[in-house]
Amino acid sequence: MNNEQQHALLRKMAQLMRSGLETQTEPFPETEKEFAAILDELRKLDPNNVQGKMVISGFVDHPYGPDKQRCMECMYYLVHREWCDLPELAVPVDADWWCRLWRI
Template structure:
C-alpha cells in the first residue's frame, strides 16, 4: 500500500468514526479465549470489509475506558507508520484511537 493509499484509508476510517459508526466496544476481552473469539469473527469477514473490521474490533476515535487507553500504547501499534499491525485488522490508525483488541 502506498503512502497515499494509506492516508486515504486513514481518512475514510476517521470519517466513518466521526459520522457515528456504532462499534462493539464491550465486552472487553478479559481472557485469551475471548480475545481469540473476536479474532475468529474478524477472520470470517471479507478482507476488504472495513466497516465490519471496525465494528467487531470496537474502534473509537478517542481514548477509551477509565485508564484512557489509546492505540499509541498498544503492542500492535507501529508508531512511525501510524498502523495497527494485528494481522486481522492491518489498518492505519491515529495514536489517540482505541479498539477492544488493545494489548500492552
C-alpha cells in the same frame, strides 16, 4: 498499500467514526479465549471490509476507559507507520484511537 492509499483509508475510517458508526466496544476480552473469539469473527470478513473490522473490533476515535487507553500504547501499534500490525486488522490508525483488541 502505498502511503497515499493508507492516508485515504485513515481519513475514511475517521469519517465513519465522526458520522456515528456504532462499534462493539464491549465486552472487552478479559481472557485469551475471548480475544481469540473476536479474532475468529474478524477472520470471517473479507480483508477489505474495513467497516466490518471497525465494528467488530470496537474502534473509537478517542482514548477509551478509565485509563484512557489508546492505540499509541498498544503492542500492535507501529508508531512510524501509524499502523495496527494485528494481522486480523492490518489498518492505519491514529495514535489517539482505541479498539477492544488493545494489548500492552
